[in-house]
Amino acid sequence: MPELPEVRAHAERLDRDLAGAVLTRFTPLSFTALKTFDPAPDVVVDHPLAYVGQRGKHLLLDFGVATFVVHLMQGGRLRPDPKRAKKPRGGVARWELDGDRALLLTEAGTERKAGVWVVAGDPEAQPPLDHLGPDADALDAEALLALLHGNRGRLHGFLRDQRTLAGLGRRLANEVCHRARLSPFASTPKLDADDAARLVEAIGACVAEGLAFERGRDDMSASKDRPGAVHHRKGEPCPDCGDEVRTVEYRAYEVAYCASCQTDGKVLADNTTSKFLK
DSSP: OOOHHHHHHHHHHHHHHHTTOBEEEEEEOSTTSBOOOSSOGGGGTTOBOOEEEEETTEEEEEOSSOEEEEEOTTTEEEEEOSSOOSSOTTEEEEEEETTTEEEEEEEOSSOOOOEEEEEOSOGGGSTTTTTOOOBGGGOOHHHHHHHHHHSOSBHHHHHHOTTTSBSOOHHHHHHHHHHHTOOTTOBGGGOOHHHHHHHHHHHHHHHHHHHHHHHTSSSOOOGGGSOOSSTTOTTSBOTTTOOBEEEEEOSSOEEEEEHHHHSTTOOOOSSTTOTTOO
16 A cells, blocks of 8 residues: 555655646546545536645645545555546546646555545545544654553554554554564553654654655556565565564564564564564
């Protein structure tokens, strides 16, 4: 799933290319595309695109009178649509703009979870953004420590919980824990001010690295191409110490880590009840 760096860089590209363009038509292409009914998308027709922004993992297309909030989910992409096929493969929704331009939201796979919300007024105060925590790279160590102590759980899950911190997913949670030299299964209430400071530095560095990579591209990257030290690197040497990158595997994802860098050399059992998950 695209995370904060990918979504932010893509918002910058779209804003650069399309800000000021006037919406001429919005068309839901799938039954599940539009998640709201009021206001209707038609209220935005004939209004210029003020800017394209990012909040967490969401894209915001602000047309002044209303904002389209777009969640790409796992396999979604929002791209220029020069062909405007009647039934595009994986098509979810289409925005047609003046100057013979268009944007197409597509989604690969069969889940069909990508969607569009039309929001009037402050998007932050309404679904789907009203439940989000602050963007992960917007916190200082003191604020992060308060969140860590106020949300009991394992660090990896804490970093991925959008209600607590917005914008991080499985890849960045793996990378942040590795860079901060903390076990992904560390108990959040047991982390101290130094741990929080390391996490803030790690989040900032990992987001910056991802942004630099994405800003050098013309389109959003695929997950396998994104930079990282441990994510999707099982069996490879850790770039910092040379130890083998290991994983704790679940049905739908895996937690990657370096034992030497993060768990004092202890290899974590492949379940969350291990005595080493501390």
